[in-house]
Amino acid sequence: MPDINTLxxxxxxxxxxxxxxxxxGVWMLTDMLRTDMTYSEDxxxxxxxxxxxxxxxxxxxxQGGHR
Amino acid sequence: xxxxxxxxxxxxxxLRVLGPGHVWxxxxxxxxxxxxxxxxxxxxxxxxxxxxxxxxxxxxxYTCVAMIDSEVTSTVAAAGGQYAQAKHIVGPLMAFNxxxxxxxxxxxxxxxxxxxxxxxxxxxxxxxxxxxxGGEALxxxxxxxxxxxxxxxxxxxxxxxxxxxxxxxxITAIAFVAIIILFFxxxxxSSDVLQHNELLTGLPYGWIGxxxxxxxxxxxxxxxxxxxxxxxxxxxxxxSLPLGTMTGIMTLLIAATMTWFICAGLMPWEYLGQAVTxxxxxxxxxDSLPLMVLLFIGTIxxxxxxxxxxxxxxxxxxxxxxxxxxxxxxFGAVHxxxxxxxxxxVFLVPVAVLFAYYAPLDQVITFSILSGLxxxxxxxxxxxMFRRKWPLGTIQRGYxxxxxxxxxxxxxxxxxxxxxxVFLGYGTQLMAMMAFxxxxxxxxxxxxxxxxxxxxxxxxxxxxxxxxx
Numbered sequence: 001m002p003d004i005n006t007l008x009x010x011x012x013x014x015x016x017x018x019x020x021x022x023x024x025g026v027w028m029l030t031d032m033l034r035t036d037m038t039y040s041e042d043x044x045x046x047x048x049x050x051x052x053x054x055x056x057x058x059x060x061x062x063q064g065g066h067r
Numbered sequence: 068x069x070x071x072x073x074x075x076x077x078x079x080x081x082l083r084v085l086g087p088g089h090v091w092x093x094x095x096x097x098x099x100x101x102x103x104x105x106x107x108x109x110x111x112x113x114x115x116x117x118x119x120x121x122x123x124x125x126x127x128x129y130t131c132v133a134m135i136d137s138e139v140t141s142t143v144a145a146a147g148g149q150y151a152q153a154k155h156i157v158g159p160l161m162a163f164n165x166x167x168x169x170x171x172x173x174x175x176x177x178x179x180x181x182x183x184x185x186x187x188x189x190x191x192x193x194x195x196x197x198x199x200x201g202g203e204a205l206x207x208x209x210x211x212x213x214x215x216x217x218x219x220x221x222x223x224x225x226x227x228x229x230x231x232x233x234x235x236x237x238i239t240a241i242a243f244v245a246i247i248i249l250f251f252x253x254x255x256x257s258s259d260v261l262q263h264n265e266l267l268t269g270l271p272y273g274w275i276g277x278x279x280x281x282x283x284x285x286x287x288x289x290x291x292x293x294x295x296x297x298x299x300x301x302x303x304x305x306x307s308l309p310l311g312t313m314t315g316i317m318t319l320l321i322a323a324t325m326t327w328f329i330c331a332g333l334m335p336w337e338y339l340g341q342a343v344t345x346x347x348x349x350x351x352x353x354d355s356l357p358l359m360v361l362l363f364i365g366t367i368x369x370x371x372x373x374x375x376x377x378x379x380x381x382x383x384x385x386x387x388x389x390x391x392x393x394x395x396x397x398f399g400a401v402h403x404x405x406x407x408x409x410x411x412x413v414f415l416v417p418v419a420v421l422f423a424y425y426a427p428l429d430q431v432i433t434f435s436i437l438s439g440l441x442x443x444x445x446x447x448x449x450x451x452m453f454r455r456k457w458p459l460g461t462i463q464r465g466y467x468x469x470x471x472x473x474x475x476x477x478x479x480x481x482x483x484x485x486x487x488x489v490f491l492g493y494g495t496q497l498m499a500m501m502a503f504x505x506x507x508x509x510x511x512x513x514x515x516x517x518x519x520x521x522x523x524x525x526x527x528x529x530x531x532x533x534x535x536x
Contacts, residue, residue: 008199010192010207017211024218028225028413035402035409044400046078047390049145049299049526 081146082406084229085301090294090311092236093379095318096372097173097290099242100180102319102326103346103366105432109283111340112492113276115267115331120277121284122327124481126320129288131478132443133316134468135450137309140295141465142457143527144304146408147387148295148380149442149449154391154524156453161445163393163511164504168442169296169384174415175435176290177377178422181216182431184370185209185423186343213423216374221416224378227405228300235375238368243322245365249350250325252358253332260353261332268336281488282436287323289439290373291315292446296380305465313466378412378419385411392519393511433493437500440485447479456532 007015036044109118136149145151150169154162192207199205224231253260270276294312301307330345333352342348350362386408389398402409422431451472459467468474490497 008205009197010205014208014211017215021211021214021218024222025416028222028409028416031225032409032413035404039403041400043077043079044403045390045396047080047399047401048078048523049147049151049387049390 079401079403079406081299081401081408082228083300083302085232085297085307087301087307087310087314088236089229089232090297090301090307091315091318092232092239092372093297093376094291094294094312094315095243096235096239096369097176097293097376097380098288098315098319098373099239099322100183100369100373101286101289102246102322103242103369104183104344105286106283106323106326107330107339107342107345109280109286110331110336112272112283113278113280114269114271115327115336115339117270117272117277117280118284119327119331121280122287122323124281125284125287126323128285128443128478128481128485129291129319130316131474131481132292132446133312134474135446135478136292136295137312137466138464138468139450139453140298140308140312141305142462142529144298144308145387145526146296146299146383148298148384149292149445150384150387151298152295152449152453153445155527155529156449156456157445159393159516159519159521159524160508160512163388163515164508165442165445166384166388166393167504167507168438168445170381170415172435172438172442173290173293173377173381173384174419175422175431175438177217177220177374177381177419178426179428179431179435180370180374180377181213181419181423182209182428184216184367184374185213187367187370188212210424214420216371217378217416217419217423220371220375220378221412223375224382225402225405225407225409225412228297228379228407231375231379232297235372239372242365242369242372243318245361246322246325246329246346249346249353249358249362250329252353252355253329253349255328261329263332266331266333266335271336278484278488279491281485282492285436285439285485286432287326288316288319289436290376290380291319292439292442293376293380296383299383305463309466378415381415382408382411385415391524393515430496433489433496434500437489437493437497440482440489441500441504443478444482447475447482450475457529458533461533462529 106122107118109121113121139152139156140148143152143155147166148169150162150166153165186209189207189209197205223234255261258264272279291312294315295308298304298308326346329349330339333349334342334345339345344366347359347362347366350358385394385398388394389396389411398411398414400410401407454471486497
């Protein structure tokens with residue numbers, strides 16, 4: 001790990017960008033794992049082409065989160 | 068943690084929240100970066116006039132694409148776009164290949180955009196002129212910003228389609244307005260600034276240069292067909308998709324012609340043909356700081372919008388194939404809260420990062436163009452089969468394209484010419500790509516197709532097809 005006092009502005013920017021990459025990546029992976037563990041596979045893969053209009057659609061925002 | 072299971076009849080689907088403006092933003096957003104950079108390599112291949120011919124010939128090609136696509140998509144309102152069309156009209160093997168064309172075309176384009184954005188940030192860093200204590204010039208490396216572009220846009224896509232495409236609408240509109248402002252700033256009604264008479268020097272490489280220019284002429288419009296990937300997320304597909312697509316191609320025809328007019332009147336073809344950011348260079352030649360800032364912002368925004376739209380489209384194509392079990396069904400999941408194909412979005416992130424990190428830009432662009440071109444070739448016989456199997460009047464269409472089969476035949480001829488143009492510069496890549504798709508087709512035919520539920524694939528409420536099919 002480099003000493004932060006010896007870093008120039010560009011290196012700080014680069015490390016900042018890498019840090020953001022890690023935060024965003026970890027956020028997506030964590031959310032994906034949490035979602036996969038919370039909901040059943042049948043439910044998560046229940047989307048079917050063509051029957052969107054007719055089926056009862058879960059919408060957690062409007063139906064109590066379904067958790 | 069509680070296990071939430073499906074109660075009888077409950078389903079999670081993609082959200083229908085988009086309007087025609089979002090469709091426009093998806094199509095134009097993917098493409099507009101081609102006006103800011105890339106198109107001008109066609110000038111290098113055959114001179115400025117060859118680039119104009121390529122601009123209009125490619126414009127004709129894409130007008131055919133947009134018309135054909137609008138008609139078919141207005142009846143096949145499913146995520147996956149041309150993949151879903153192929154599945155219903157041609158057959159499973161074609162559909163599998165078309166799905167791969169889409170994923171490749173958009174993932175490669177996303178990687179190319181990320182590389183470009185990294186390069187722009189590195190260039191700005193260089194222009195700042197920072198030095199070390201010893202007077203040595205500091206370099207801002209592009210790699211962290213390449214990866215950050217992909218990660219940020221994937222995160223945005225993961226969180227929901229409405230915010231993603233509203234973001235695209237805003238930044239695409241700003242990038243388009245920037246071109247219009249530059250057009251009026253160069254005073255096209257006079258020859259005070261523009262020097263077309265002096266700078267247009269005919270065809271330096273003759274007509275073969277015109278054909279070679281077609282390769283990069285596609286860059287003006289490549290990706291407009293991506294609008295139909297939003298078919299399952301627009302509120303009124305039969306109306307919104309043709310409206311968004313047709314206004315999109317009109318926007319691009321205007322932007323492409325303006326771009327050529329500005330740049331060809333300001334820069335000699337020898338320079339323009341190898342410039343990295345021609346529109347930004349045009350603004351610099353105007354010696355106006357506000358114009359330079361505006362066009363720089365336009366360049367950044369158009370690149371971001373393109374990568375953003377590509378993530379959206381590639382993930383929908385991958386998701387649709389998985390939902391039909393053409394790929395492992397695991398990828399066919401929808402996020403219960405954000406209502407996006409979240410596993411497909413996450414899976415394609417490392418693929419894009421790998422190409423953006425290690426592959427050279429021109430190779431990545433060529434793979435994208437080739438995949439797109441294969442998709443356009445499919446559209447020609449797809450629409451002919453569509454009209455023969457389901458003639459006008461047998462199913463409801465949101466849009467009927469005129470002069471059928473002329474647009475399909477014109478598209479086929481132009482595709483053949485462009486294959487030749489690509490072969491002139493990148494024959495090895497063309498062959499490698501063909502070999503890859505042949506091997507993938509064999510894998511699908513002999514291995515993967517046994518997992519597909521054949522009866523479930525045909526989802527549109529159409530009557531039985533006519534003819535001996």
